[in-house]
Amino acid sequence: MTATLSPSDIAKRASALRAAEMVEDGMKVGLGTGSTAAFLVRRLGERVRGEGLRIAAVPTSSGTAALARAEGIAVVTLDEAGWLDLTIDGADEVDGQLSLIKGGGGALLWEKVVATASDRVVIIADEGKRVAALGRFPLPVEVIPFGLRATMRLIGEALVGLDVEGRDMALRKAGDAPFVTDEGNRIVDLRLGRIGDPRRLGLELNRIPGVVENGLFTDIADTLVLGAADGSARVVDIAQGRFPFAGQDNVFGEVLG
CATH class of the missing domain: 3.30.70.260 (ACT domain)
Structure with missing residues (x-):
């Protein structure tokens, strides 16, 4: 499959596949919107059909909901779920503090509501989304x-x-x-x-x-999974909590620099 993908799509897929491993049986999971999130939804569908994975998914857009249902994933509303164990979503830009710009697909409102109703938020992206300062993307x-x-x-x-x-x-x-x-x-x-x-x-x-x-998504993301064009992915997990860094010297910059 990767042979037919562009380098950017290979990186997106790599980050999505790595994040899909974080989903455990019985979880209530928020599913993001966009091209990177679509790779995630398809992989979770494979796990549902092949491994018997049982999850309740809250999509962040009508498009993601349709894809999830097509993949055999059980879709519920956020009110039905109550609270989520995990949300996995993409980003249009991410800086060294794990602040994000999202909403290129127009689903920013649902995305932010779902993300803030989750115990953990994992952002999946290709290396090209990493920036020194937000704002290049509208x-x-x-x-x-x-x-x-x-x-x-x-x-x-x-x-x-x-x-x-x-x-x-x-x-x-x-x-x-x-x-x-x-x-x-x-x-x-x-x-x-x-x-x-x-x-x-x-x-x-x-x-x-x-x-x-x-x-603008600040103080929300806990973990970043960055995919590369060679099909690898690396995880930066902010174990101390959201937005733990003040100033220029931070672990995130050292890990990704």
Whole structure:
């Protein structure tokens, strides 16, 4: 199978396969959205069919739910699950503090709700997603349709006082129409270049009326699985808890540098 994949897809698949080993029988598991997460779902489907693995899965999008059901995985709602043992999801960018940008697939709201309702959050990604500072990838912000122009103006005003390089934004489209999330909302993509303080930016964005959630995931990820183009994967596990590092000298940088 790997012979038909691009180097990037080989790396994504490697990270997904390694993370799939962390899923144990009887677990309640959050399943992420995106191309890397799709490799995970397919591998878990193989384990369900081949090993008799029993899990209750909470998908983070309607697309992931459809794929999980097609793979024979039992799908439940988060309310039915109550709380999750583990969530495995991808990322569009990850920095040395395990802060993330997510939402390239438009599922950031469900992804953040599911992740924060989990005992452990594992992020799967290829090496290309690792960055020194977040912001090169456009930051998605989910907003309600009502008052969309006013909300975008307020977002622009908030960015003026924050540590970012750029302040361009655009309403995400699906063809000629606005992209619509699973909750019926819209996505505004912010092209910031560099985000100096992800935590503060996330808090300030969520204070704006009309903003539902943003794609900055800080203090959420516990473990990172990075896949490489040679099919290998390495795990960085933050055993001390979420966001344990302050300053430039941190174990994460030493392990991945």
